[in-house]
Amino acid sequence: MIAALAFGAATLYLSVSFVALWPEPRPAVAMPRVEIAIALPAQPAPLAKRTKPAKAPSAAPVAPVAPAVRPARASRQATPRRHYLFGKPDATPAPETLARRAKAVAGVIHVSSVEDLTKKMSDLDYRLSDVRRGAAQVPRLTIAALPRDLRQLQSVRSRKNLFVRAILPLILQANETVMAERRRLVAVLAQKSPDADDRAWLTELALRYDVKSDDRAELLRRVDIVPPSLALAQAAEESGWGTSRFAQEANAVFGQWTFRSDIGVVPSRRDDGKRHKIRAFGGLRASVLAYLRNLNIHWAYDGFRKLRADLRARQGWLSGYDLTPSLERYSERGKAYIKTIRTIMRVNGFAAYDRARLEGADRLGI
Numbered sequence: 001m002i003a004a005l006a007f008g009a010a011t012l013y014l015s016v017s018f019v020a021l022w023p024e025p026r027p028a029v030a031m032p033r034v035e036i037a038i039a040l041p042a043q044p045a046p047l048a049k050r051t052k053p054a055k056a057p058s059a060a061p062v063a064p065v066a067p068a069v070r071p072a073r074a075s076r077q078a079t080p081r082r083h084y085l086f087g088k089p090d091a092t093p094a095p096e097t098l099a100r101r102a103k104a105v106a107g108v109i110h111v112s113s114v115e116d117l118t119k120k121m122s123d124l125d126y127r128l129s130d131v132r133r134g135a136a137q138v139p140r141l142t143i144a145a146l147p148r149d150l151r152q153l154q155s156v157r158s159r160k161n162l163f164v165r166a167i168l169p170l171i172l173q174a175n176e177t178v179m180a181e182r183r184r185l186v187a188v189l190a191q192k193s194p195d196a197d198d199r200a201w202l203t204e205l206a207l208r209y210d211v212k213s214d215d216r217a218e219l220l221r222r223v224d225i226v227p228p229s230l231a232l233a234q235a236a237e238e239s240g241w242g243t244s245r246f247a248q249e250a251n252a253v254f255g256q257w258t259f260r261s262d263i264g265v266v267p268s269r270r271d272d273g274k275r276h277k278i279r280a281f282g283g284l285r286a287s288v289l290a291y292l293r294n295l296n297i298h299w300a301y302d303g304f305r306k307l308r309a310d311l312r313a314r315q316g317w318l319s320g321y322d323l324t325p326s327l328e329r330y331s332e333r334g335k336a337y338i339k340t341i342r343t344i345m346r347v348n349g350f351a352a353y354d355r356a357r358l359e360g361a362d363r364l365g366i
């Protein structure tokens with residue numbers, strides 16, 4: 001009896017424990033739908049062009065308005081600097097400014113130093129960069145002599161620049177005189193019967209150029225200009241850019257020889273038995289004029305004159321670079337000299353000066 005009760009109690013305990021561990025399943029209940037939004041870290045927005053807000057619609061049609069454009073900053077090349085001898089036309093310079101500029105180009109100018117020469121050119125706003133690109137004309141400067149302290153100028157570039165600015169006006173003025181003679185010569189030769197004045201002038205011109213008055217073809221070959229690019233290159237080479245003893249003491253910038261004892265400077269390295277001297281001049285202008293005359297009348301440069309006439313006939317204008325090979329006789333160095341002259345012309349951009357014009361003058365027709 002006791003055993004039966006114990007068995008029943010054990011069975012009841014196991015049943016209760018089983019129910020506790022595995023309860024009866026509950027009926028399914030509909031759960032509400034939940035959506036979870038996950039916020040990602042904010043990323044920097046790409047830069048975008050600013051746009052104007054759209055205009056509100058209007059009942060009446062409106063003409064489109066062009067967007068405002070910010071004016072572009074003016075560049076230095078937009079308005080080229082120009083050289084005005086007596087001030088800009090729309091400006092009224094002070095009387096003292098006009099007087100200073102007029103004095104700067106009046107007559108022969110004597111300078112005492114590099115600083116003095118630089119100041120005179122600055123008063124005229126005379127810059128080679130403007131001349132090369134055709135934005136300015138060359139003032140009619142006539143420098144008597146180069147400053148003695150030019151060789152002491154440390155900057156090679158500044159020394160070259162100052163030398164060219166001093167010599168270029170003299171070359172252009174000398175060419176202007178020759179070109180005026182050539183134009184009149186062409187006009188006289190075109191006449192069937194020149195009047196007495198023209199015939200007298202023609203005879204005097206032939207005498208100055210050492211030509212027979214009836215040899216009109218040769219006279220026309222001789223009365224012509226020398227391109228500034230060629231003259232500048234030869235002056236730079238012969239005078240050491242204005243620093244040689246001959247240029248400083250005798251205004252000899254083209255190294256012309258002479259056998260007269262009273263107008264020359266003896267070269268320090270002259271060979272034994274030689275009698276030549278470097279011709280001295282009273283000023284730079286006389287040196288330039290003698291250089292042109294030398295190329296136009298000396299027998300040694302007959303090939304130069306023929307080539308110059310040929311270039312005029314074929315292309316109508318003269319190139320200093322193309323004329324250089326005809327000047328082998330100018331120096332004892334021959335072809336080596338020609339190579340040096342061409343190098344100077346090319347490295348320093350001298351070809352641009354063939355298009356340079358004097359203040360108040362037309363182009364020479366080079």
